[in-house]
Amino acid sequence: MEAVAVRLGTDAYSEASGPDSCVAETICRRCMDYPLTALHSFNRHFASRPLTTSELTLFLASMAAFNQHTIAGIAILAGRLSDELLPYDPVHGHEVGAYVLDAAVDEYGLRESRDHLELARIFAAHLGVPPAAVAERRNACVSATALGDALLGWYRSGTTAFSLGVHTASEVTSVAEFMSWHDIFLTFPEYRMSRDLPEFEYMRAHYIHEPTHIHHARICVAKYLDALPANGTLVREGAESYLALYQRMFHELDTLIFK
Ligand SMILES: [Fe+2]
Ligand SMILES: [Fe+2]
Helix, strand or coil: CCCCCCCCCHHHHHCCCCHHHHHHHHHHHHHHHCCCHHHHHHHHHHCCCCCCHHHHHHHHHHHHHHHCCHHHHHHHHHHHHHHHHCCCCCCCCHHHHHHHHHHHHHHHCCCCCCCHHHHHHHHHHHCCCCHHHHHCHHHCCHHHHHHHHHHHHHHHCCCHHHHHHHHHHHHHHHHHHHHHHHHHHHHCHHHCCCCCCHHHHHHHHHHHHHHHHHHHHHHHHHHHHHHCHHHHHHHHHHHHHHHHHHHHHHHHHHHHHHC
């Protein structure tokens, strides 16, 4: 492992406010300000009318294909972060990865709600799309399966810094998705949703928890770069790579469903 400048210690964990938290803030701000024109266009159209069952199948299967490897990937990323940092700081090195893992505890159903994959299946079934149709890769758009396949590798191989950038961008885009979709699915009576309906828990849980995930991802990046400041470029490259494929996926979905 290359010996890079390490400034990890108790203070670094108490408050992510060192010089490299500025770099982290720039990266997170770039993710939040990234022009997600395709997602915004998709969301505008999505809010204009209810989707048919076949359109919902395409949408839900695409989301499933795109997210297929993310939940397991988050746990793997947390471990990789610890492995990378512990040699530099055996006392506190594990805490950085824990921020990633804490943001994902909701995904595994260990806090408040059930496993998100189960919530997604219940949500889809209520909309008339059976689990097998959601899980069928051929029902997803091509760029959603491409992004899902890329995420499989991004979380597991390559540099940890790049993976952290991918993950951070993923958390940021999740908020942009669920804040809109939560309201859209409540708008149209054809979806037969209401805020307190058990079948709506999938939207409700993300609507509540995703903003916290961004906060934790931001802290994680700041603490990581405080330890390994030379890796800022790799974190940024990971975020940009994710955002480019994400943009392509929503452009394809927007075109297939609405144009
Ligand atoms: Fe989730
Ligand atoms: Fe999240």
